[in-house]
Amino acid sequence: MLITGTLSAKLRKQVLHSQQREAEVTALYALSRDIAAVPDLDSVLESIIRKVADTVEGEVVLLLPGMNGTLEVKGHSKSGGNMFPDEGELALATWVFEQGQKAGCGTQTLSDVTGLYLPLLTEQGVQGVLVVCLNNQDYFQPEQIRLLEAFAGLAALAVNRVKLAEKTRVAQTLVESERLRTALFNSLSRDLRTPLASIIGAVSSLLEEDVYSPAARRDLLQTIQQGALRMHRFVTNLLDMAGLESGMLKLKKEWCDVQDVIGVAVSRLSESLGSRPLKIDIWHELPLVQADFVLIEQVMKNLLDNALKYSEPNSEISVSAQAKGEWLEITVTDKGSRIPEKDLGKIFDKFYRIKSPIQVSGTGLGLAICKGIIEAHGGEIWARNTSEGGVAIIFTLPLTLPVHPV
Structure with missing residues (x-):
């Protein structure tokens, strides 16, 4: 009976372990699927926070560097406010970000604090920090830390992907803007200068002594009219395009x-x-x-x-x-x-x-x-x-x- 009971206990433990591993894999797959095709950063962060909070039953905070390089809270699962009222906690998150090492509960660095601080690591560097605080237990099990590290890895890749996509979009916009600027400059220099030269030449001739016949004067006036009409069409096209692109053309x-x-x-x-x-x-x-x-x-x-x-x-x-x-x-x-x-x-x-x-x-x-x-x-x-x-x-x-x- 003792042997049978021991075998049954081991079997139950293996079943529980298998179920736990299956749940972890399912959670990781679900997160990777949710963030794979999301184009904007806010939606990516929202998906990460929601999935991590639901999986570990805790509070989650995501910090990313702001414009000046210092960490800023970009999202959290706690309703009704920020999870970082304490400057010491923000300082610890900054240390994790700068060192690229985990810290907090369940680690060898400042293990007496409440939360677990994980860096979002990629080949391009640290993208941010994931902070998790458990609701119903005081410390993290090793398997929980492994799962959260996997979540942090997926989060890092997703954040980095969105940032790279944004950089690519900005670069393409700059290239397109430069191309349009060059085209507009060339068009201005060609399509305004030519009719202007015709108008100035014709007006200068008309201002001279009365040496032109009525037919010649009419030709010069027609030249002025045609040049003015070309310039009018040119300016009209520019204004129409500006109105279309700005949405002001109703x-x-x-x-x-x-x-x-x-x-x-x-x-x-x-x-x-x-x-x-x-x-x-x-x-x-x-x-x-x-x-x-x-x-x-x-x-x-x-x-x-x-x-x-x-x-x-x-x-x-x-x-x-x-x-x-x-x-x-x-x-x-x-x-x-x-x-x-x-x-x-x-x-x-x-x-x-x-x-x-x-x-x-x-x-x-x-x-x-x-x-x-x-x-x-x-x-x-x-x-x-x-x-x-x-x-x-x-x-x-x-x-x-x-x-x-x-």
Whole structure:
């Protein structure tokens, strides 16, 4: 009986140990799963604190270095306040952070204090400190310390991952900002200086003695007008893009007739269009569309201006509008050079300019502004090469009235 009882006790102990190990592995797996895809630091810290507190039935504090490098409490499980009223406890956490060694209850360093202080160690250094205080017992069992060290290891990796991701994002933002700054500077120097030089030259000529015929004076005045219009389009594009990116550009929706929108845009560009062949094909009895008339007109002007720039002077430009299901679809097509397939999506990026055999002026913002305006209306915009040669740019706007084809 004694032997049987001893064997039973050992068996129960092994079963309990196995169950405990299984629970530890499950807890570690659950934490690693919870924090694996979390992108922001606050959510990572919240997951770590909650899981550790639930597993060991205690209070948990996470400290990370602040902007000045000193430790700050970033999260804790204790409701109603901070777990670090005592400067001595914060000093101990700082020692753990600086030395990269555990301390406190259950360790060989200051074992008489209440909590267990664990460094969050990675190859890149100590990321912070995890502090745990048990609720229902005075000291930590060795297996509890091992589990908490494993939790601290996972926490360190997660915190380091989020910090590295943030550094990468900031670096990418800086690179993008520098690229945009350079592109904007180049565009300013080219697209403002050229029309300004034309205006100054024409005005200087007009201020001279009356040596020009009426026809010559009219040509000089037209040069001034065209230069001023180019500068106006340039500044308008810059302001529109700034408004779109800041969220300050608000839609003033009204019921619009797309035929009116296209007609106004064509009229505004009459000087630029000149005698260029222009074919307009608008579906009969198109329904009205709820949109910002001025902004959709701006889209049309930008698309027509783009077609003018990237096609030969005597080639035809066509505009069509039709209803497709619950969408209004408008297409502007030119007979210019085809766009490489890999660049069809890029042409809507800010300051992106495709290589063209034709000398083209402009900021590279026109199509990016079109994309922002159309997407703000809930529509889409894209480009495709046509089978006849040339490029078609298509955009859609949602219809809210039933469509009855004629």
